[in-house]
Each structure stands twice: as structure tokens, then as C-alpha cells.
Amino acid sequence: MRIDVLTLFPDMFTSPLNYSILKRAQESGLVEIVLSNIRDFAIGRYRQVDDKPYGGGPGMVMMCQPVFECYEHLLNESSQPGRTILLTPQGRPFDQNLAMELSREQRLILIAGRYEGFDERIRTGLGAEQISIGDYVLSGGELPAMVMIDAVVRLLEGALGDEDSAEDDSFREGLLEYPQYTRPEVYRGMTVPEILLSGDHARIAAWRKARSIERTKRWRPDLME
Secondary structure: OEEEEEEOOHHHHOOHHHOHHHHHHHHOOOOEEEEEEHHHHOOOOOOOOEEOOOOOOOOOEEOHHHHHHHHHHHHHHOOOOOEEEEEEEEEEEOOHHHHHHHHOOOEEEEEEOEOOOEOHHHHHHHOOEEEEOOOOOOOEOHHHHHHHHHHHHOOOOOOOOOOOOHHHOOOOOOOOOOOOOOOOOEEOOEEOOHHHHOOOHHHHHHHHHHHHHHHHHHHOHHHHO
16 A cells, blocks of 8 residues: 655654554555655745635635645655645544445555645645544644544555554444453452453353443443444
8 A cells, every 4th residue: 555645744653653563564465655845845935835724714725726736746656646735623523434434545645734734625626535633723734644544544454563463452243342451360359250351262251242332321322323
């Protein structure tokens, strides 16, 4: 998989992309993550990437020209077509099902905005879909892009040390994950449930499923629908 990120702040990605699963996935060739600075494609003495909105109003809006030219440059770099995504609070909610869907793509092109948003012609002209990681506003699309990259890459075959790990994740079956325990068996008077020490895998599986349902009903009743 190739993931392109168009951003004004590529340095923000340096640390997250160089640790743990994301680092290993890149080193093993499972994913190639390419960061492109939108400002490199701006014109004029000051490399302007934003301007005041037509019709008035607060803030600044990202201009079409640098985004379009950055995008077209990336398309020329690779013949592989990409699924183009704008990170915006106006978009489709990002969840585990969408992460699984995106993990089956060969290429993703993520556009991280700043300021008050994008010139609408960026969305319509590039045929981009909009995705949101939640009903709140951040300073830009870089953090949502990192969240999306992490969620998608860990689903790629070979990205995790134990391929069963992703199968047990919260939301995989629409439920929260069951409680987990490790050594020691007793800590400050708190004990590991006896069933987990029984070695009876069928009973353990049933217990875990029941706890998942119980937790989901208690903490995320909306998911039970």
C-alpha cells in the first residue's frame, strides 16, 4: 500500500511514523508513506497557501492552486490510482469498518487542511470524499491523518506480530473488547478471574464474549443497536 499525505506541516509526522507498528510496516515494505508539503507548490514571493473567504467572515481559507498542483504532482509520480480523502469535521465518521475498507485499497491520498477549511473547489475538482475522526474541531488535518494511518496500517496482513491481535480488537465485531489480565495472578488484593486460569478454551471464549457484551451495554449502549 502507498499512502500519500498532503500537508503544510510534514515534520509533524516524523515521530509517529518512526515508532512501533508503523515503523516496522514501512521497513518491511508493507506500506510506503509519502509526505508532500503543499507550500512547495505555492507561487509568489511569500508562497501563499491561504486567503480571505469571498463573502466575508473570520479566518482564512486554503487556496485551490497549491493543493491542485501538489496533488497532480503526486499522481504523476505513480501510475497507481488513489482514493482521495479530505480530513474534515464535515465528513463521514471514521470507524473500524471504514478502517477495514480503506486497508483494502492499494493507495490512499490524504489531504490535511488548516485554517478555516478548504476552498470548496478542492473537494469537487479532485473528486475527494470527506472523512471525520469525530464531532470536534482540531487545528488541522494532520492529527486525523495520523489516526487514520495508524488504524489502517495495523490491519495490513503482516503488520502485527500476532495476526490474531486485530481479530480481538474493540469494534471488530461491533463490541468493546473483553477485560485482559497478565501476571501476577494477585496484585494488591485484586485477582485474575478463575476461569482465565482454567485452561478450558471454550469456557474462556464464552466468558470473553459475555464480558464484551456487558461492557458494550454499559459504556457504549449506542453500539448495541
